[in-house]
Amino acid sequence: MKNFTTLLFSFGLILFFSSNILAQQETPLEKSRRMTEESRYLSPIRYVIVYNDIIKLAFDQRRIEILMEESQYNEENLRKVFDLVKTRFPSPIALSIEIHTSLETIETPEEREKADSSSGRFPDETAKYKKANYYRYCGGGEAFSYINESQFARKVVVLVDKPLCRLQ
Numbered sequence: 001m002k003n004f005t006t007l008l009f010s011f012g013l014i015l016f017f018s019s020n021i022l023a024q025q026e027t028p029l030e031k032s033r034r035m036t037e038e039s040r041y042l043s044p045i046r047y048v049i050v051y052n053d054i055i056k057l058a059f060d061q062r063r064i065e066i067l068m069e070e071s072q073y074n075e076e077n078l079r080k081v082f083d084l085v086k087t088r089f090p091s092p093i094a095l096s097i098e099i100h101t102s103l104e105t106i107e108t109p110e111e112r113e114k115a116d117s118s119s120g121r122f123p124d125e126t127a128k129y130k131k132a133n134y135y136r137y138c139g140g141g142e143a144f145s146y147i148n149e150s151q152f153a154r155k156v157v158v159l160v161d162k163p164l165c166r167l168q
Helices: 002-024 028-039 075-088 109-114
Strands: 048-056 060-067 094-100 131-136 142-148 153-160
Touching (some): 075 094, 075 131
Antiparallel strands (some): 094 131
């Protein structure tokens, strides 16, 4: 009886330790999920491209409108968004980006179709919200402007100081 009890106790210990070891090992599914999460790219800033149009003028110009959260609106984050977008759209060279912090300042597709280009867009609404603009000129110059909260004034940042476009 003593041998049987010892054998049963030993078997119980082996089961206990082996189950703990197995419980600590990852299943293939868990390993796959962990590897996917570790290698997943996360953008440094959250934004959405709302409009992306190419305007045919004397030179082609890409116009992009972006929506981002007002809480993330600062010079550092604006630089990140402008860098991401200008890298994504290297052509045409001329590029303008307008960042909005409220849906109230963005035209719906229907409003855009019926817009009178001579009238200002939402003149009363746009003053309530923060906005920023970036320009890459066909001559290679780059600059952006935004409302600087601490000075309550529009700040202009020149990124690349080159001449404007030359028309042939």
